Amino acid sequence: MSTKQKARFIISIFFIALIYSCSGNNGKPGTSDAAEKVYVAPGEYDEFYAFMSGGFSGQITVYGLPSGRLFKIIPIFAQHPENGYGYTPETKPMLQTSYGEIPWDDAHHPELSQTDGTPDGRWIFINANNTPRVARVNLSTFETEEIIEIPNSAGNHGSPFITMNTEYVVASTRFSVPIPQKDVPISSYKENFKGTISFIKVNPENGRMNIEFQILVPGFNYDLAHAGKGPSHGWAFFTSYNSEQANTLLEINASQNDKDFIAAINWKKAEEYIKEGKGKKYNSEYYHNIYNDETHTATSNVEKEILVLDPKDCPGLIYYLPTPKSPHGVDVDPSGEYIVAGGKLATVIPVHSFSKMIKAIENKEFISEIFGIPVLKYESVIAGEVEDPGLGPLHTEFDGNGYAYTSAFISSEIVKWKLGTWEVVDRIPTYYSIGHLMIPGGDSKTPFGKYVVALNKITKDRYLPTGPELCQSAQLIDISGDKMKLLLDFPTIGEPHYAQGIPAEILMKGQKKIYELGKNNHKYGLRSEKDAKVEKNGNDVHIYMSTTRTHFKPDNIEGIKIGDKVYFHITNLEQDWDIPHGFAVKGMNTAELLIMPGQTRTAIWEPKSEGVYPFYCTDFCSALHQEMQGYVRVSAKNSSNELKYN
Ligand SMILES: [Cu+2]
Numbered sequence: 001m002s003t004k005q006k007a008r009f010i011i012s013i014f015f016i017a018l019i020y021s022c023s024g025n026n027g028k029p030g031t032s033d034a035a036e037k038v039y040v041a042p043g044e045y046d047e048f049y050a051f052m053s054g055g056f057s058g059q060i061t062v063y064g065l066p067s068g069r070l071f072k073i074i075p076i077f078a079q080h081p082e083n084g085y086g087y088t089p090e091t092k093p094m095l096q097t098s099y100g101e102i103p104w105d106d107a108h109h110p111e112l113s114q115t116d117g118t119p120d121g122r123w124i125f126i127n128a129n130n131t132p133r134v135a136r137v138n139l140s141t142f143e144t145e146e147i148i149e150i151p152n153s154a155g156n157h158g159s160p161f162i163t164m165n166t167e168y169v170v171a172s173t174r175f176s177v178p179i180p181q182k183d184v185p186i187s188s189y190k191e192n193f194k195g196t197i198s199f200i201k202v203n204p205e206n207g208r209m210n211i212e213f214q215i216l217v218p219g220f221n222y223d224l225a226h227a228g229k230g231p232s233h234g235w236a237f238f239t240s241y242n243s244e245q246a247n248t249l250l251e252i253n254a255s256q257n258d259k260d261f262i263a264a265i266n267w268k269k270a271e272e273y274i275k276e277g278k279g280k281k282y283n284s285e286y287y288h289n290i291y292n293d294e295t296h297t298a299t300s301n302v303e304k305e306i307l308v309l310d311p312k313d314c315p316g317l318i319y320y321l322p323t324p325k326s327p328h329g330v331d332v333d334p335s336g337e338y339i340v341a342g343g344k345l346a347t348v349i350p351v352h353s354f355s356k357m358i359k360a361i362e363n364k365e366f367i368s369e370i371f372g373i374p375v376l377k378y379e380s381v382i383a384g385e386v387e388d389p390g391l392g393p394l395h396t397e398f399d400g401n402g403y404a405y406t407s408a409f410i411s412s413e414i415v416k417w418k419l420g421t422w423e424v425v426d427r428i429p430t431y432y433s434i435g436h437l438m439i440p441g442g443d444s445k446t447p448f449g450k451y452v453v454a455l456n457k458i459t460k461d462r463y464l465p466t467g468p469e470l471c472q473s474a475q476l477i478d479i480s481g482d483k484m485k486l487l488l489d490f491p492t493i494g495e496p497h498y499a500q501g502i503p504a505e506i507l508m509k510g511q512k513k514i515y516e517l518g519k520n521n522h523k524y525g526l527r528s529e530k531d532a533k534v535e536k537n538g539n540d541v542h543i544y545m546s547t548t549r550t551h552f553k554p555d556n557i558e559g560i561k562i563g564d565k566v567y568f569h570i571t572n573l574e575q576d577w578d579i580p581h582g583f584a585v586k587g588m589n590t591a592e593l594l595i596m597p598g599q600t601r602t603a604i605w606e607p608k609s610e611g612v613y614p615f616y617c618t619d620f621c622s623a624l625h626q627e628m629q630g631y632v633r634v635s636a637k638n639s640s641n642e643l644k645y646n
Pocket of ligand 1: 628
């Protein structure tokens with residue numbers, strides 16, 4: 001080789017290295033190819049909508065895929081100043097619980113409603129983890145319509161996973177607690193602590209939830225769940241760890257046993273037992289908050305009792321599948337045959353077979369019994385084990401083409417493997433510490449494929465610092481070819497704990513554009529501007545106010561006195577898509593309002609000193625938006641000023 005040849009050789013190696021470093025496998029795609037794949041031209045729509053949990057933000061954020069654009073924040077378990085959710089009398093009842101008003105909670109797993117195992121775009125459910133609740137958001141309005149508290153639960157982590165036709169939303173308690181609650185030594189954990197698994201029935205017409213029954217289970221930590229589908233429809237699977245029932249230093253003490261369990265629950269059998277009267281009534285106070293789309297107002301109802309099944313009285317209701325080792329996720333493949341566990345300390349991914357499980361139950365291949373629950377023999381139910389699945393496998397989703405994708409938390413990667421042969425066929429690093437992952441429809445019978453989204457816990461070095469607190473991060477990976485390809489990083493709000501994705505066209509079909517004025521039955525709502533008025537009742541002043549582009553009616557109000565409580569009930573009379581109006585009055589000490597077309601919302605104001613106070617529209621609504629304003633005159637308590645307005 002001449003010197004020239006040598007130089008050329010070295011240069012070509014350098015270029016090959018450069019090309020490889022841009023190919024997407026080191027986390028820096030940087031190619032026009034990737035940019036083209038995520039580019040959504042102005043005026044065009046994203047193909048998928050992704051609903052991400054906000055984790056500790058208590059919200060759901062809505063992103064477009066593949067662009068990664070943030071479209072909306074839907075407040076669920078948290079007050080939200082953007083639109084007044086949780087501040088207005090119409091929405092405050094949504095945050096009521098048996099512990100009082102809770103303005104902030106931890107939201108983990110969004111879950112789309114399904115029909116025949118396919119996401120249908122009607123509702124999305126999500127859990128409050130800390131003070132156990134399940135919420136339902138209507139996807140025609142993107143409003144939180146219902147929140148139900150779950151009694152006899154603590155750390156509502158394993159929820160809300162739904163059955164194939166949204167018959168039930170299932171939930172399990174992470175922390176076992178005394179049931180019913182009582183004052184006992186914590187060291188009496190083994191004697192006194194229990195877990196529960198809840199089945200929340202969903203009304204197919206309007207989505208209304210009610211807790212149909214709970215099942216009392218041994219005091220382990222129940223972690224995650226998924227319902228069966230196809231042949232396994234009628235069953236639901238729940239992971240558990242801490243089968244040691246330790247109550248201190250769990251990082252050591254709950255990792256003693258070689259295997260913990262997946263609880264396989266036959267919910268059709270549970271329905272039979274309930275019919276036969278096997279359920280026992282427990283006194284349990286819990287809140288059930290429902291938002292009414294016609295009165296535009298939520299109400300809190302207090303429920304007093306709940307039906308509880310004890311497996312001891314219900315043979316055939318639950319079986320334990322031994323699962324190595326401290327399992328976290330449990331996922332059922334699109335065919336409904338394979339039940340995949342993510343054993344966070346396991347060296348393999350165990351895959352259970354539903355049909356083998358049924359056979360083993362028939363043949364009574366049990367190795368022991370725990371509190372009346374038979375434990376099946378591992379070898380009898382296992383379909384296969386995926387070897388070398390990465391360190392700390394947590395969650396699995398499916399592409400509908402026979403492949404599974406598992407997130408590995410410790411080794412920060414996604415591992416692709418083949419169902420049936422269990423061989424690993426591809427792996428891609430994530431940045432960093434991936435928890436859940438999401439393929440649109442990836443936990444359903446009909447995955448839409450195309451992308452997997454990595455939901456990461458840490459973003460160190462991916463973005464410029466924004467203080468000690470960095471944004472968290474999602475990553476979009478193309479799964480349309482044999483090899484996974486990183487396309488895009490995008491920041492998230494709160495912890496992107498889990499997400500669900502659905503084709504945008506399914507959502508668009510049901511989208512509500514306005515609230516019809518003719519159906520506005522809010523107690524203080526207006527159908528037309530003529531009806532605007534002010535009524536005084538003792539110290540309560542109710543202002544029935546209208547907004548249209550570009551004025552309030554009334555816009556001058558006098559005769560308000562110190563000590564009065566002023567309710568601005570504002571109806572937005574617009575009947576045109578995307579014309580909200582805002583409202584704020586100087587010194588108001590709750591959030592401002594944002595009122596959608598046809599909607600009524602209330603701001604409460606208790607003026608503290610005499611004077612004249614302006615109010616105005618806070619949402620830029622047209623060319624004369626600045627003129628959209630008014631005044632309230634506040635007089636001394638003993639003033640003789642009469643109430644007047646125009
Ligand atoms: Cu306006």
